[in-house]
Amino acid sequence: MAQTQTATQSPAIPTFDENNAAAFQNRIADTLNSGAIAMMLSIGHRTGLFDTMANLPPSTSAGIAEAASLSERYVREWLAVMVTGGIVHYEPAARSYALPPEHAASLTRGAPLGNLAIYAQDLPLMGAVEGRILESFETGAGLGYEEYPCFHQVMSEDSGQNVVAQLFDTILPLVPALPARLVKGIEVLDAGCGTGGALIAMAAHYPNSRFTGYDLGADAIATATRAAKVAGLMNLRFEARDLSGFDEAGRYDLITSFDAVHDQKDPQALIASLHRALRSGGVYLMQDIGGSAKLENNLDFPMAAFLYAMSCAHCMPVSLGQGGEGLGTMWGWETAQRMLKQAGFGTSERHVLPHDPMNVWFVSHNA
Ligand SMILES: C[S@@+](CC[C@H](N)C(=O)[O-])C[C@H]1O[C@@H](n2cnc3c(N)ncnc32)[C@H](O)[C@@H]1O
Structure with a gap:
C-alpha cells in the first residue's frame, strides 16, 4: 500500500531530449569561454593594456607591449584571447591588433559607457x-x-x-x-x-x-x-x-x-x-x-x-x-x-x- 502511494506521488521521470542536451553542452562551453575571457579582461584592465590600445593605431604585439612596458610574449598570448573572444580585431597580413573604439567605450578608464572591465576583477577575486x-x-x-x-x-x-x-x-x-x-x-x-x-x-x-x-x-x-x-x-x-x-x-x-x-x-x-x-x-x-x-x-x-x-x-x-x-x-x-x-x-x-x-x-x- 505504502509502496503504491509513493509510486503514485513521484513526479514522472523526464524524457532525455538529445537536442536539448547538445544545445546545453554548447551553452556550457560558451560559458567557460566567456569566463576565461572575463579573467583576461581583468588582466587587460589591471595592466592598462586596454587604455594603451585605445590610444594606439593598429599595432603588432611588440608595439603594444612596448607602449605598455610589458613582456611581449605575455601580451601576445593575451591578445590571442582577446582576438578569439571578439574583443580585439586582428589583421593577419600586418600581424596587427586593434581595439575598436566601440569596444574601448566599455573597457577603458573613464569610458563614456562605464568601464565594465572593472567588474571583471571580481572573478579573480572570487x-x-x-x-x-x-x-x-x-x-x-x-x-x-x-x-x-x-x-x-x-x-x-x-x-x-x-x-x-x-x-x-x-x-x-x-x-x-x-x-x-x-x-x-x-x-x-x-x-x-x-x-x-x-x-x-x-x-x-x-x-x-x-x-x-x-x-x-x-x-x-x-x-x-x-x-x-x-x-x-x-x-x-x-x-x-x-x-x-x-x-x-x-x-x-x-x-x-x-x-x-x-x-x-x-x-x-x-x-x-x-x-x-x-x-x-x-x-x-x-x-x-x-x-x-x-x-x-x-x-x-x-x-x-x-x-x-x-x-x-x-x-x-x-x-x-x-x-x-x-x-x-x-x-x-x-x-x-x-x-x-x-x-x-x-x-x-x-x-x-x-x-x-x-x-x-x-x-x-x-x-
Ligand atoms: C561593498 S563595500 C562598500 C564600500 C564603500 N561604501 C564604497 O562604495 O566603495 C562595504 C563596506 O562595508 C564595510 N563594513 C562591513 N561591515 C562593517 C561593519 N560591521 N562596520 C563598519 N563597516 C563595515 C566594509 O569594510 C566595506 O568597506
Missing part, C-alpha cells in the same frame, strides 16, 4: 578564495574582509565610477534641498565608507560642511586618510570602526551608505542606529543592490548570476564572518524597504538611476 569557500560549504563558517586580496581597491574603482562620478549631477540632487544645505554647512556621516572616495569628493566640493567616514577595514581607512591628507582637506575625518552597536544619537544632518548595509553583521540594527543618529530634518541616503528578495523576480535582473556569485563568494561570507545573518547581495529592495520602515523612517522614496540599473537608492527623512 577565484582567490575558492579554497576557503569550499571549506565554508562544509562548515558554514564565514570569511574576513582581509582574506580577499585587493577587495577595497576593486570596490573603490567600482564606486568611483558608479557613485563618485555621479554624485553632484545625479545622486545628491535626489534630495532637492540637499546641495544647498551642503553648501551652507551640515554634518555628514558615510557609514561603511571603504576607501572614502565619495566623502573626499564631497568634502572638497562643500568646504563649509563637515564629513565623517567609518569603516571596519583598517586598510581601507588608511588609504582614505592618506588621500584626504594629499587633498589637504581639513573638514573630513576617517576612523576604522565596527558599526555594530553604533550609537551617536542626533549627531548628523545627512547619513549616506553606499553598498554598505547588506553585508554588515546586523543590517536592521545598523539602519535603526543610523535613524537615531540623524537630527530632526536629517536625511538618510542609502544605495544598495536593487535586485528583488525573490529569486524568481531576478531572472531578468541585470547581471543577476554574477551578483549571486559575488554574494556566494563574498557578501554573504563576510557577513557570516562577523557573526551576522549573511543576507547576501540579493537581499532585495523589498527587505531594505521593510527594514527602513521598521527602523523608524515613515516613508522612503525608491529610485533607480539611468546610469546604474543594478542599484537602488532610498531617500529617507527623519521627520
Whole structure:
C-alpha cells in the first residue's frame, strides 16, 4: 500500500531530449569561454593594456607591449584571447591588433559607457578564495574582509565610477534641498565608507560642511586618510570602526551608505542606529543592490548570476564572518524597504538611476 502511494506521488521521470542536451553542452562551453575571457579582461584592465590600445593605431604585439612596458610574449598570448573572444580585431597580413573604439567605450578608464572591465576583477577575486569557500560549504563558517586580496581597491574603482562620478549631477540632487544645505554647512556621516572616495569628493566640493567616514577595514581607512591628507582637506575625518552597536544619537544632518548595509553583521540594527543618529530634518541616503528578495523576480535582473556569485563568494561570507545573518547581495529592495520602515523612517522614496540599473537608492527623512 505504502509502496503504491509513493509510486503514485513521484513526479514522472523526464524524457532525455538529445537536442536539448547538445544545445546545453554548447551553452556550457560558451560559458567557460566567456569566463576565461572575463579573467583576461581583468588582466587587460589591471595592466592598462586596454587604455594603451585605445590610444594606439593598429599595432603588432611588440608595439603594444612596448607602449605598455610589458613582456611581449605575455601580451601576445593575451591578445590571442582577446582576438578569439571578439574583443580585439586582428589583421593577419600586418600581424596587427586593434581595439575598436566601440569596444574601448566599455573597457577603458573613464569610458563614456562605464568601464565594465572593472567588474571583471571580481572573478579573480572570487577565484582567490575558492579554497576557503569550499571549506565554508562544509562548515558554514564565514570569511574576513582581509582574506580577499585587493577587495577595497576593486570596490573603490567600482564606486568611483558608479557613485563618485555621479554624485553632484545625479545622486545628491535626489534630495532637492540637499546641495544647498551642503553648501551652507551640515554634518555628514558615510557609514561603511571603504576607501572614502565619495566623502573626499564631497568634502572638497562643500568646504563649509563637515564629513565623517567609518569603516571596519583598517586598510581601507588608511588609504582614505592618506588621500584626504594629499587633498589637504581639513573638514573630513576617517576612523576604522565596527558599526555594530553604533550609537551617536542626533549627531548628523545627512547619513549616506553606499553598498554598505547588506553585508554588515546586523543590517536592521545598523539602519535603526543610523535613524537615531540623524537630527530632526536629517536625511538618510542609502544605495544598495536593487535586485528583488525573490529569486524568481531576478531572472531578468541585470547581471543577476554574477551578483549571486559575488554574494556566494563574498557578501554573504563576510557577513557570516562577523557573526551576522549573511543576507547576501540579493537581499532585495523589498527587505531594505521593510527594514527602513521598521527602523523608524515613515516613508522612503525608491529610485533607480539611468546610469546604474543594478542599484537602488532610498531617500529617507527623519521627520
Ligand atoms: C561593498 S563595500 C562598500 C564600500 C564603500 N561604501 C564604497 O562604495 O566603495 C562595504 C563596506 O562595508 C564595510 N563594513 C562591513 N561591515 C562593517 C561593519 N560591521 N562596520 C563598519 N563597516 C563595515 C566594509 O569594510 C566595506 O568597506
